Amino acid sequence: MKVSRWVWGAASLVYAFLYLPLAIVVVFSFNDSALNAEWVGFTLDWYKQLFHDDVMIEAASHTLAIGFVTCVVSTVLGTLAGYAMYKYRLRLLPVLVLTPIAIPEILTGVSLLIFFVMLNMTLGLVSITLSHIAFCIGFVAIVVRSRLQGMDESLVEAARDLGASPITAFRRITLPLIMPGIIAGALMAFTLSIDDFVISFFTAGVGSNTLPLEIYSRVKVPVKLNPEVNAISSLLMLLTLSLILIVSKVAPSALRAGGD
Amino acid sequence: MRNLSTRFSRWLISGPPLLYLLIFFAAPSLIMVFAAFRIPGDYGGLVPMVQTDDAGHTQVLINAGNWHDFITxxxxxxxxxxxxxxxxxxxxxxxxxxxxxxxxxxxxxxxxxxxxxxxxxxxxxxxxxxxxxxxxxxxxxxxxxxxxxxxxxxxxxxxxxxxxxxxxxxxxxxxxxxxxxxxxxxxxxxxxxxxxxxxxxxxxxxxxxxxxxxxxxxxxxxxxxxxxxxxxxxxxxxxxxxxxxxxxxxxxxxxxxxxxxxxxxxxxxxxxxxxxxxxxxxxxxxxxxxxxxxxxxxxxxxxxxxxx
Missing domain, CATH: 1.10.3720.10 (MetI-like)
Structure with a gap:
């Protein structure tokens, strides 16, 4: 059955609705006017200004450091969780892995805030990183588990029959087969961490800004003009979208596993 | 013996993520539930139930007689x-x-x-x-x-x-x-x-x-x-x-x-x-x-x- 012209038209409008706002931010980042109102002319001034903005640079370095640690730790823990959920019949682990993804982020954020303060921990980069790992484990675990489910188990059995120890069989057979899933999970964890706003907002405390927190504090006061925000937003979008494009090449099913 | 090693590897694999999520997801969630039954402190947070003085002695303030000063x-x-x-x-x-x-x-x-x-x-x-x-x-x-x-x-x-x-x-x-x-x-x-x-x-x-x-x-x-x-x-x-x-x-x-x-x-x-x-x-x-x-x-x- 052919798709009617009406469906094509409606779907194109919805695609435009999805992309036009993002395009506008990018276009205005090159606009020679501090107002986000009309196109005046082309400029790279906002990008130049950005590289001299110490606050933004510090926020960017925080974001990348948190993202890197989150990525490494949550990939290891998430891979273990995904493998355990595939291999064994577990009750508690799947609940703990999946719930942080399913509930509104604000609930995770405020409960971690209470938790860190009660432990007398100074809120800052460490508390943000610990929180990010907690919600990234689930995404890695889901991707790794779905990769394992698509794997041919008889390959492992064959290796075992030929005398390989369980550890050798895992290292030589299972691990290389699920590697695309692990890489995809790692890139997703990194992306989720550098993009996170809500959980960072509650666990950051004072003086430990990340890029999304810095963007928030600048756009929250609309009176102040912030053409730099367009520039940093465009760069951040470029980074995360390229990471996700890589994920879609490495493990095409990974993104959908995260989505549904 | 085989059973034992299976159980051991099962804990070795699922243990680390389980422990992490128990500490950084389950515990905070439970603490939040308890916090709903507490009284706010003078400067935010919660009224302390345990106090440590300058000498480092820890004293539990809550007891059977005064619990409603802490829990509500x-x-x-x-x-x-x-x-x-x-x-x-x-x-x-x-x-x-x-x-x-x-x-x-x-x-x-x-x-x-x-x-x-x-x-x-x-x-x-x-x-x-x-x-x-x-x-x-x-x-x-x-x-x-x-x-x-x-x-x-x-x-x-x-x-x-x-x-x-x-x-x-x-x-x-x-x-x-x-x-x-x-x-x-x-x-x-x-x-x-x-x-x-x-x-x-x-x-x-x-x-x-x-x-x-x-x-x-x-x-x-x-x-x-x-x-x-x-x-x-x-x-x-x-x-x-x-x-x-x-x-x-x-x-x-x-x-x-x-x-x-x-x-x-x-x-x-x-x-x-x-x-x-x-x-x-x-x-x-x-x-x-x-x-x-x-x-x-x-x-x-x-x-x-x-x-x-």
Whole structure:
């Protein structure tokens, strides 16, 4: 059955609705006017200004450091969780892995805030990183588990029959087969961490800004003009979208596993 | 021996992530539940139950006689006594519900187009839906601050158009309208993906048969496609409604003074009023609302699946 012209038209409008706002931010980042109102002319001034903005640079370095640690730790823990959920019949682990993804982020954020303060921990980069790992484990675990489910188990059995120890069989057979899933999970964890706003907002405390927190504090006061925000937003979008494009090449099913 | 080593490796593999999530997810959640029954401290936080003096001696302040100086049910009483909290919950349900309905309407043509495309185009079209979801959440909200701002091409154009009919100019930013637009924009991909996954499985022969029997396009949609797609619609509803219900940043940035949602009140209790016990109470109520919604969506979705 052919798709009617009406469906094509409606779907194109919805695609435009999805992309036009993002395009506008990018276009205005090159606009020679501090107002986000009309196109005046082309400029790279906002990008130049950005590289001299110490606050933004510090926020960017925080974001990348948190993202890197989150990525490494949550990939290891998430891979273990995904493998355990595939291999064994577990009750508690799947609940703990999946719930942080399913509930509104604000609930995770405020409960971690209470938790860190009660432990007398100074809120800052460490508390943000610990929180990010907690919600990234689930995404890695889901991707790794779905990769394992698509794997041919008889390959492992064959290796075992030929005398390989369980550890050798895992290292030589299972691990290389699920590697695309692990890489995809790692890139997703990194992306989720550098993009996170809500959980960072509650666990950051004072003086430990990340890029999304810095963007928030600048756009929250609309009176102040912030053409730099367009520039940093465009760069951040470029980074995360390229990471996700890589994920879609490495493990095409990974993104959908995260989505549904 | 073999049994023992299996059990050992099982703990070795599932132990580390389990331990991490027990400490950094389960424990904080439980502490939040207990915090709802505590009394706020003088400078925020909670009234301490344990005190350590300068010499390092720790003293437990709470005992059987004075426990109600530390533990209270008042926070829940406060929630149910004043109707403004119930109203706020209702308003948040209304925003999340309206968002869900608009997402269904917008997602349907998209999901249908993707499901009926050739395999190669299909992957590309799905990717095009997923990509905006993975770009920064705040930037996506900020983009609408630009579009709906009073100086934007869109606002000026719309107001010129309205003036043709003698209608007074409208301001779109910082309004209920802006909040709903933001909520729909951010959550739309969550509706498209499950709906597409469902529509993809439909047997097209059913529609051909209906057409042969004289059903028009409208009848074919409402009598065949829509009822068969309900499990997908319910899955998408859970994925859109639940995060939308707990949102605070969108009303914060796009809304006005009277468009706050539950999330904004929770944020205010924790960061501005510093009344943690009441903030925790509100968070528990939000959790209950989320569980209720997940249960409804799960039940309705599986019921439709059985009949289909």
């Amino acid at each position: 049910f008042e926070n829940f009483g406060r929630f149910f006594e004043d109707s403004i909290y119930a109203q706020l919950f209702l308003k948040s349900f209304w925003y999340a519900g309206l968002t869900t309905v608009i997402c269904i309407v917008l997602a349907y043509p998209l999901a249908w187009l993707i499901a009926r495309s050739a395999k190669k185009t299909r992957d590309l079209l799905v990717l095009l839906v997923i990509l905006p979801f993975w770009s920064n959440f705040l930037i996506r909200v900020y983009a609408w601050m630009i579009i709906l701002g009073p100086q934007s091409y869109f606002s000026i154009g719309l107001n010129k158009f309205l003036a043709l009919f003698g209608i007074a100019p409208v301001t779109m930013l910082f309004s209920e309208f802006a909040v709903i637009v933001g909520l729909v924009y951010v959550h739309l991909p969550f509706m498209v993906l499950p709906l597409y996954a469902n529509l993809e499985k439909h047997d097209m022969a059913l529609l051909d048969a209906a057409q042969d029997l004289g059903a028009n396009a409208w009848q074919r949609f409402w009598r065949i496609t829509w009822p068969l797609s309900l499990p997908g619609v319910w899955a998408g509803t859970a994925l859109v409604f639940i995060p939308a219900l707990g949102m605070f940043a969108i009303p914060d940035l796009l809304g006005g003074t009277d468009t706050g949602m539950i999330g904004n009140l929770i944020k205010q209790q924790f960061l501005d009023s510093r009344d943690w016990p009441f903030g925790s109470t509100l968070s528990i109520m939000l959790t209950l609302a989320v569980l209720l919604m997940a249960a409804i969506a799960g039940w309705a979705g599986s019921r439709k699946k059985e009949r289909a």
